[in-house]
Amino acid sequence: MQRYYYLLLNTLLLGATFSGLAYPGEVVKRIKAPSTHPSGITFDGKNLWVCDQKTDLFYCIDTENGAIVRTLSAPGYWPEAMAWDGAFLWSTDAKDGLPKSEHYSAQLYKTDPLSGQVVHSTDAPEPLMKGLSSDGNYLWSIDKSSGQIILFSSTDGTTLRTVPGPTRSATGIAYDGKYLWVSDNSKNQLFMTDPLDGAVLLTTELPGPYIRGITYDGKYLWAIDSQTDSLYKIKTRDEQKYRLTNPQKLNLTFNHLTTNFGPGEVHSLDVHIAVPESRINQKITGKTVFSPQGYVIETDNWGQKTAHWQVAPLANDEHFEATMQVSAETWDLQYFIYPEQIGTENDIPAEIKQLFLQDNEKYQITDPVIKEAVQKAIGKEKNLYKKAWKLYRYVQENMFYQMAGGWNTAPAVLLRGNGSCSEYSFVYIALCRAAGIPARYVGAVSVRQEKAQLDDVFHRWVEIFLPGYGWIPVDPSGGDSDSPAHQAAFFGAVRGKYIVTTQSGGGSNTMEWTYNSNEFYTADPKAYIVTDTFGDWDISK
Structure with a gap:
């Protein structure tokens, strides 16, 4: 019955796999950016808005074809990020609205999207801010100096809550109504995080080499890349439960060496080497070879197979060596x-x-x-x-x-x-x-x-x-x-x-609480027994 349960568990494990190539982070659309130095992006329910640090403009973009619907003048000269609260455009200017080199002191602006007039401004909660997103009531941003994610009041910049950012170098942030998405172009990673404590719940890759900002359109994320001058529309959810990447071919020789240094005799020795099997990110290729001959394959109370050698007595200064040669294709999971x-x-x-x-x-x-x-x-x-x-x-x-x-x-x-x-x-x-x-x-x-x-x-x-x-x-x-x-x-x-x-599950009748290999012996009181186990790798290029 235990063996039946083991087979059932493996069936359930394999049953958790899903076919298809789609995954969170997959690009479903790419359109050309309206300018060559885009820095921030937001979505107003119909169109995208992109700010540019060279032209000092806000571009309203058609999401279907990337056409420029209209433009507005940015409030300052170094627009950094944008957000939409349901009625107004919010933006940060990295240099306090002044065209001055190395003058970094973030200023927050509220702009009427119809007239282009600035209707409110205040100091940002921190001088070095990256990314901007609205939850309808408050704004979210990232403090570049500390890596903290900040929830703050748009009225006066008062910090309401901080949670740890996923990294110290995050640059973009977007709120999807439940989770915060955070991008880090230096690590090429996109994170889905819990806004309550900053815990990272999901990690995937960014679509471009230099993502400056991200926004959520109700179903998809959009990312702006200032190196490829592109807008990427990417999935946040899909039916695929996992992804396999970075394939490798590994060749392993595993050695279990038992030596009796005496002076007493080892009367019996049982050696077990665990038999690897294929799993979601591991495919055993070819035949696994055990040496020396004379072993039998056994299955323990958890369904774990082992190669088992029963060894004749080991006298003083004798040793026994068992090896396993196995090859596998593996992936990051x-x-x-x-x-x-x-x-x-x-x-x-x-x-x-x-x-x-x-x-x-x-x-x-x-x-x-x-x-x-x-x-x-x-x-x-x-x-x-x-x-x-x-x-x-x-x-x-x-x-x-x-x-x-x-x-x-x-x-x-x-x-x-x-x-x-x-x-x-x-x-x-x-x-x-x-x-x-x-x-x-x-x-x-x-x-x-x-x-x-x-x-x-x-x-x-x-x-x-x-x-x-x-x-x-x-x-x-x-x-x-x-x-x-x-x-x-x-x-x-x-x-x-x-x-x-x-x-x-622990407490095996063959492996006890060990892994890879195990041994049992009976010996004279003065027998000094030493066991050495190691794996010798040969990586296929």
Whole structure:
């Protein structure tokens, strides 16, 4: 029955995939900009408006063909960004309305779109402002000096709220009625963020090399690029749940070496090497080769296959080496998750709940430390995505990375406040399961900074089950950073620099709590046994 559940889980995982090439950030239209130095853009419900820093003009643009409907004179000489509040055009001038070099002090203007007359002006909340957007009542912008997103009053520039920006170099902002979209041309990234706390919910690519501003037209985003002098119409939503990019071909030789330094004898040795399988962003190519011969393939209580060697006694100064040669095509995987599209706990299959909400000695999900942490992290939150995100951030805010040695229980690690990638994973799994979110871990051999090298550190992260999406990668140690963009890069995303060997709920009868490989032995009291495991990479160009 357990094997049936395992097959069902894989079916559900693959069933979460969607065909098609469309994705958030995809360009659906491109038209020529009205000028050569565009800096800001907004939408008035019918037409686009673009400001230009060389001509000092506002251009009203037909969205169908890019034709100039009319122009207005900008209030100042260095227009930076534009917004529409439903009746008036708002703009910022980077130099306080003065044609003076290196005089940066942002001024805010309100312009009547019919007459072109300025009807109000005030100092911007900060001297260096990037981007501008209206929610109908207040204005949003980005403080270039701090990277903070600012909600402020258009009447006098009073700051009402600040939240962290996704990066320190963001340049464009647009409000879609629910989320804030933020662009960063230096990183070529577009972020969908939560206006309440600045959390990055979705990341995708920008359509051009130098996007200066973005705006929302009710369905699509428009982006203005001052290098290509183009206006891009891009999707914010699509049926595709994820995207695969950056394909790689990886060749790995994994080594498990056991040496008996004596003086006692090892009477029995059982070695297991986890068998990698294909998954969404990993395709095993060719035949996986194990050496030496004499192994058998076994399947554990989680459905994980291993190559198993039963070794004859190892005398003093003898060793046994098992290897695995495997090739794979891998991709960077990025999910596009909208919290409101996540199902409820009632939508989680019973089989997944049975397997991946259960407790054991490592997680201890009923321990007061875990229960209190869950309550502090999520409060009364019901949305599964938001619960998972809040638990993710709770782990990062209460732990720091340190390879202290050993894999302690989740409550002990959380109290200690530091841990390795495995211990981060155990804590996060415990919190998720205690909160009703199915969770498991995967283990992998990792390509490090240099592509052709050995890896003896490896990496482990978590996968959580979100109804409507399936199993989603979450790496709490990898994403432990103050940067919202960095945090988001490890929640619902994973790079293709790994060959995943192991997938487990924890406590395997063959792999126990390890990944990649494991061993069992019986030995004399004075036998000194040393195990060395490492991956040897050969990257296909």
